[in-house]
Amino acid sequence: xxxxxxxxxxxxxxxxxxxxxxxxxxxxxxxxxxxxxxxxxxxxxxxxxxxxxxxxxxxxxxxxxxxxxxxxxxxxxxxxxxxxxxxxxxxxxxxxxxxxxxxxxxxxxxxxxxxxxxxxxxxxxxxxxxxxxxxxxxxxxxxxxxxxxxxxxxxxxxxxxxxxxxxxxxxxxxxxxxxxxxxxxxxxxxxxxxxxxxxxxxxxxxxxxxxxxxxxxxxxxxxxxxxxxxxxxxxxxxxxxxxxxxxxxxxxxxxxxxxxxxxxxxxxxxxxxxxxxxxxxxxxxxxxxxxxxxxxxxxxxxxxxxxxxxxxxxxxxxxxxxxxxxxxxxxxxxxxxxxxxxxxxxxxxxxxxxxxxxxxxxxxxxxxxxxxxxxxxxxxxxxxxxxxxxxxxxxxxxxxxxxxxxxxxxxxxxxxxxxxx
Amino acid sequence: xxxxxxxxxxxxxxxxxxxxxxxxxxxxxxxxxxxxxxxxxxxxxxxxxxxxxxxxxxxxxxxxxxxxxxxxxxxxxxxxxxxxxxxxxxxxxxxxxxxxxxxxxxxxxxxxxxxxxxxxxxxxxxxxxxxxxxxxxxxxxxxxxxxxxxxxxxxxxxxxxxxxxxxxxxxxxxxxxxxxxxxxxxxxxxxxxxxxxxxxxxxxxxxxxxxxxxxxxxxxxxxxxxxxxxxxxxxxxxxxxxxxxxxxxxxxxxxxxxxxxxxxxxxxxxxxxxxxxxxxxxxxxxxxxxxxxxxxx
Numbered sequence: 001x002x003x004x005x006x007x008x009x010x011x012x013x014x015x016x017x018x019x020x021x022x023x024x025x026x027x028x029x030x031x032x033x034x035x036x037x038x039x040x041x042x043x044x045x046x047x048x049x050x051x052x053x054x055x056x057x058x059x060x061x062x063x064x065x066x067x068x069x070x071x072x073x074x075x076x077x078x079x080x081x082x083x084x085x086x087x088x089x090x091x092x093x094x095x096x097x098x099x100x101x102x103x104x105x106x107x108x109x110x111x112x113x114x115x116x117x118x119x120x121x122x123x124x125x126x127x128x129x130x131x132x133x134x135x136x137x138x139x140x141x142x143x144x145x146x147x148x149x150x151x152x153x154x155x156x157x158x159x160x161x162x163x164x165x166x167x168x169x170x171x172x173x174x175x176x177x178x179x180x181x182x183x184x185x186x187x188x189x190x191x192x193x194x195x196x197x198x199x200x201x202x203x204x205x206x207x208x209x210x211x212x213x214x215x216x217x218x219x220x221x222x223x224x225x226x227x228x229x230x231x232x233x234x235x236x237x238x239x240x241x242x243x244x245x246x247x248x249x250x251x252x253x254x255x256x257x258x259x260x261x262x263x264x265x266x267x268x269x270x271x272x273x274x275x276x277x278x279x280x281x282x283x284x285x286x287x288x289x290x291x292x293x294x295x296x297x298x299x300x301x302x303x304x305x306x307x308x309x310x311x312x313x314x315x316x317x318x319x320x321x322x323x324x325x326x327x328x329x330x331x332x333x334x335x336x337x338x339x340x341x342x343x344x345x346x347x348x349x350x351x352x353x354x355x356x357x358x359x360x361x362x363x364x365x366x367x368x369x370x371x372x373x374x375x376x377x378x379x380x381x382x383x384x385x386x387x388x389x390x391x392x393x394x395x396x397x398x399x400x401x402x403x404x405x406x407x408x409x410x411x412x413x414x415x416x417x418x419x420x421x
Numbered sequence: 422x423x424x425x426x427x428x429x430x431x432x433x434x435x436x437x438x439x440x441x442x443x444x445x446x447x448x449x450x451x452x453x454x455x456x457x458x459x460x461x462x463x464x465x466x467x468x469x470x471x472x473x474x475x476x477x478x479x480x481x482x483x484x485x486x487x488x489x490x491x492x493x494x495x496x497x498x499x500x501x502x503x504x505x506x507x508x509x510x511x512x513x514x515x516x517x518x519x520x521x522x523x524x525x526x527x528x529x530x531x532x533x534x535x536x537x538x539x540x541x542x543x544x545x546x547x548x549x550x551x552x553x554x555x556x557x558x559x560x561x562x563x564x565x566x567x568x569x570x571x572x573x574x575x576x577x578x579x580x581x582x583x584x585x586x587x588x589x590x591x592x593x594x595x596x597x598x599x600x601x602x603x604x605x606x607x608x609x610x611x612x613x614x615x616x617x618x619x620x621x622x623x624x625x626x627x628x629x630x631x632x633x634x635x636x637x638x639x640x641x642x643x644x645x646x647x648x649x650x651x652x653x654x655x656x657x658x659x660x661x662x663x664x665x666x667x668x669x670x671x672x673x674x675x676x677x678x679x680x681x682x683x684x685x686x687x688x689x690x691x692x693x694x695x696x697x698x699x700x701x702x703x704x705x706x707x708x709x710x711x712x713x714x715x716x717x718x
Contacts, residue, residue, distance in 0.1 A: 112464035253552040386683035396668025400581035
């Protein structure tokens with residue numbers, strides 16, 4: 001008996017020593033009165049890194065005395081960074097600011113009490129006037145705002161290969177789903193095997209969301225994510241049927257393709273259309289493909305499905321003053337210009353000068369001012385990460401088993417589990 | 422006091438590893454078990470004890486029957502992977518045992534894939550198992566096309582029913598050499614006198630292998646099965662690098678990772694414990710068996 005007690009004491013002692021030394025190691029990089037601002041992102045290369053560098057340049061002049069510290073974690077389209085972030089937040093060792101998709105994805109952090117309310121600063125920085133009212137509404141949770149968006153991307157855009165389309169005698173962009181199906185039929189008749197290029201799960205969720213917007217309209221669509229529209233509704237059944245029909249025009253190896261692989265089908269002329277967010281414009285430009293056209297997904301009207309990368313002020317940040325200066329830079333006209341001209345997105349502010357941007361962005365900026373704004377689940381502005389994963393999983397299953405009833409049931413179950421949480 | 426002097430130094434010598442094991446293996450298992458019976462489904466933390474709800478939900482109430490699907494995938498993968506490595510490994514070992522020129526070279530060639538990480542080989546096999554056919558073919562399908570063997574072209578891991586069998590191919594490629602090495606050591610461990618005795622008794626080559634050599638390989642075969650089997654249950658890196666995390670090829674280990682990414686700690690812990698039990702079901706009988714045979718000898 002005495003032995004076991006002694007052993008237990010030894011175990012606890014060693015464990016205490018180990019934890020003490022582990023904690024001691026990580027405290028050296030901060031301390032009060034720090035002038036470092038650790039900015040945690042997954043922007044490690046390409047246009048994203050260039051955008052971040054632009055933002056850092058503006059930060060350097062606007063916030064003299066503060067030092068930018070790059071906390072980027074590369075890879076996994078942000079998955080690696082998110083898991084590192086989750087463990088740091090759990091250990092109460094947050095970076096000074098981190099990147100998160102604006103909207104519902106932030107809810108996880110807000111509900112966990114991990115980010116600060118910065119609505120007061122919004123007034124001070126003049127952001128309430130600079131951002132469109134629809135965006136402010138989507139950012140506000142129970143009357144409070146927790147993040148500053150650095151950019152806006154649009155999700156519901158169809159990209160096309162002009163040469164393939166004119167080869168099939170398609171001259172006008174389809175205005176609704178009926179016209180879209182007709183155009184796809186024309187391409188098929190012309191020998192294009194996969195008129196609509198499609199990739200794996202989350203890209204299928206993007207396409208499905210666009211179909212939902214067409215069949216339900218902007219208001220009912222947004223209601224789906226707020227618990228106001230029933231997923232068992234007949235209009236959702238119709239959207240699933242339309243989505244199923246669209247899949248018949250897509251490449252059969254869709255579950256093996258990432259969005260860039262699907263994009264290559266369009267560039268190679270093996271597909272006529274692809275639905276993708278507007279980062280595709282920057283990517284096509286970078287790859288030197290000029291002959292592309294774009295239009296809003298047929299039937300979406302003036303709906304602008306947005307997603308945004310935004311920055312927050314975590315609770316317990318070591319340098320809150322420096323972080324606020326970073327957030328102010330992110331929201332400022334100069335900061336948004338430096339970031340977005342390089343990343344290929346558009347500024348969230350409506351007072352930016354279109355002449356600074358390439359052709360596609362100019363048209364998107366014009367739409368952003370006037371359009372109806374709806375969020376996206378595939379990119380975390382409409383739903384939490386758990387919900388997003390459940391939806392991706394359901395669409396992955398649908399892609400192989402084509403069971404429309406099972407898809408609707410799974411989506412309704414996901415809504416029941418995750419809505420309002 | 423005298424007894425303490427008897428086993429004290431030994432205990433002292435072992436204590437660092439015992440303590441580390443207690444904390445980092447059994448302690449963490451206990452902690453995971455505790456999380457798995459809580460309702461910690463997000464970063465807000467746990468409100469309390471929910472018993473076996475998380476386990477029951479995985480089997481009866483998982484959206485899209487995701488967990489059952491991942492178990493089915495794992496079963497297909499494991500069966501194909503184990504059968505494939507055992508057959509290939511035994512075959513290679515048998516051929517080498519029968520005597521080939523340059524055995525050392527051939528052995529190295531067979532063993533070499535094991536030196537490659539699953540991630541690296543997964544990236545290559547992702548390309549080899551390109552599901553495109555006809556003029557879009559790539560990788561193996563393109564090779565089949567060039568050889569006019571179009572009937573062999575297939576969708577590989579994107580097949581909803583048997584895709585996981587294709588997913589096992591890179592794993593078989595990678596571990597057959599290891600199983601071969603085990604079997605080869607087994608063959609070499611059989612005393613020459615036994616073979617000679619069998620020859621004296623006039624046994625044919627078939628009877629020699631059937632009644633003398635193969636029965637002696639049973640322990641080796643069992644070790645190989647256990648090692649390959651528990652590796653299969655924990656398969657994660659290969660699948661992530663071939664297909665990424667998606668429904669089609671999801672196995673429990675990938676599901677744990679996905680659940681963790683959404684801060685669903687209770688669910689992730691419950692799947693981990695089930696995975697641990699599955700591995701234990703393979704390992705524990707083996708441990709009992711080896712313990713018994715060691716006592717007997």
